[in-house]
Amino acid sequence: MSTGAINSLTPGPEITQLIRSRLTEPRWLHTVRVMDTAAALAAIWAVDADKALWAALLHDAMRDEPPDQLLGAAEHYGLVVDADTRHRPVLLHGPVAAAWAKNELGITDDAILEAIARHTLGAPAMGRLAALIYVADACEPGRDYNGVTEIRQAAWAGQVREACYLCADGMIRFLLAQREFIHPQAVVTRNWYLEHD
Secondary structure, eight states: BTTOOOOSSSSOOOHHHHHHHOOOOOHHHHHHHHHHHHHHHHHTTTOOHHHHHHHHHHHTTTTTTTTHHHHHHHHTOOOOOOOHHHHSSSGGGGHHHEEEEEEEEHHHHHHHHHHHTTTTTTTTTOOOOHHHHHHHHHTTTTOOOTTTHHHHHHHHHHOOHHHHHHHHHHHHHHHHTTOOOOOHHHHHHHHHHHHOO
16 A cells, blocks of 8 residues: 555544544544444454555545535546436545545555445445445444444444445435435445345
C-alpha cells in the first residue's frame, strides 16, 4: 500500500482530521463507529486490521458532498455512471471516495479501494476486506433497524457470506417498505450471496 505523504500503517492524526473536516458531526461519529467495528471484526474475519481502519476511515469521505459535486467528481475521475446511479447521485459517494483516495491521497492498495467503492451497494464475490466494510457499515452500534441483530450475529460468528446476504436483503426490505428507489446492483449483490452461502 502506498499512501503518498501518509507514511504510517494506521491512519494518523493528519488524515483523521482531514476526513473529520469533510463530514458533519453525525457522519463523523458514524465513521468512528465503523472504524471500531471493522477493527474488532478484522481478527474474526482474518482481515488486515490496518487496512480495515483505512477503509473504514475513508468509506464515507464523500458522503456529505452535494449531488452535482459527486457527479462532477465522477466525471473528473473518469468513473462510469449508469443511468440508475445518475438518478441517485448519493450512490456515487463510495466510488468517488475510492477515486479521491487513490488520486489525491496516493492510496493504491486494491483491497482498500474496493472496500471504499463497494460499501453501499455491495457486489458479487467481494474481497474479504470489502465484505467487512460493507457489513461494518450496516451493523455498527448506532444502527437500529429490523434485521440488524441478525447481521451482527452472523458478523461476529465469522459468517461472512451470510452477513453480506443479510445486509443486502435488509437494505432491499427497508427500501421497499419506504417505497424508495432500489438500485439493481443491490439486487445483484443479494442474489449472489443467497446462491453462494
